[in-house]
Amino acid sequence: KAGVTQTPRYLIKTRGQQVTLSCSPISGHRSVSWYQQTPGQGLQFLFEYFSETQRNKGNFPGRFSGRQFSNSRSEMNVSTLELGDSALYLCASSLDTASYGYTFGSGTRLTVV
Amino acid sequence: GENVEQHPSTLSVQEGDSAVIKCTYSDSASNYFPWYKQELGKGPQLIIDIRSNVGEKKDQRIAVTLNKTAKHFSLHITETQPEDSAVYFCAASRDTDKLIFGTGTRLQVFP
Numbered sequence: 001k002a003g004v005t006q007t008p009r010y011l012i013k014t015r016g017q018q019v020t021l022s023c024s025p026i027s028g029h030r031s032v033s034w035y036q037q038t039p040g041q042g043l044q045f046l047f048e049y050f051s052e053t054q055r056n057k058g059n060f061p062g063r064f065s066g067r068q069f070s071n072s073r074s075e076m077n078v079s080t081l082e083l084g085d086s087a088l089y090l091c092a093s094s095l096d097t098a099s100y101g102y103t104f105g106s107g108t109r110l111t112v113v
Numbered sequence: 114g115e116n117v118e119q120h121p122s123t124l125s126v127q128e129g130d131s132a133v134i135k136c137t138y139s140d141s142a143s144n145y146f147p148w149y150k151q152e153l154g155k156g157p158q159l160i161i162d163i164r165s166n167v168g169e170k171k172d173q174r175i176a177v178t179l180n181k182t183a184k185h186f187s188l189h190i191t192e193t194q195p196e197d198s199a200v201y202f203c204a205a206s207r208d209t210d211k212l213i214f215g216t217g218t219r220l221q222v223f224p
Binding site: 033 | 145149154157158202208209211215216
């Protein structure tokens, strides 16, 4: 079966711009979680969506937002980009809660210059 | 909030030796403890998990142990192979809450 697909794989943006990242979960998975991965901070939780509703939220500023569509595909948006937003953004899908097991995508590498 | 500490940050072993990675968690209500392996250029991959009602779980060369009293769990890899070289992450969560990850261990297996 197809895995978790994240697009695009790489992005270069300028400070102050905004960006939208996309995640297509495994068919039948209703939960999508987003993580930011950096060398200094490791894997930091952004938010989780389940059946189009945000179920959990991490400690990121309001510039980070997300949504989930009726087909479970999810997008995350970062507005007013800062240099510190440069990171690997990972999406993980699950049947329901994390205890069902996350399947991660390969991530989107965002570089802010 | 929940915190997961992971040690060591790097681990080098000879092929065939065993490797052990340890994690501690702060939230006593945590009940799910997975381990992920991340290879270069890829997302983390679930390799084994354990729930709070079990003390040990084994899958071929990989085993995980859980000590709820000490809030401590460990990953054991026996007969290591070069393809085991990767970054390993432990994590913890409870009920419908998010997964909190440890800071990762870079394992290098030398032939």
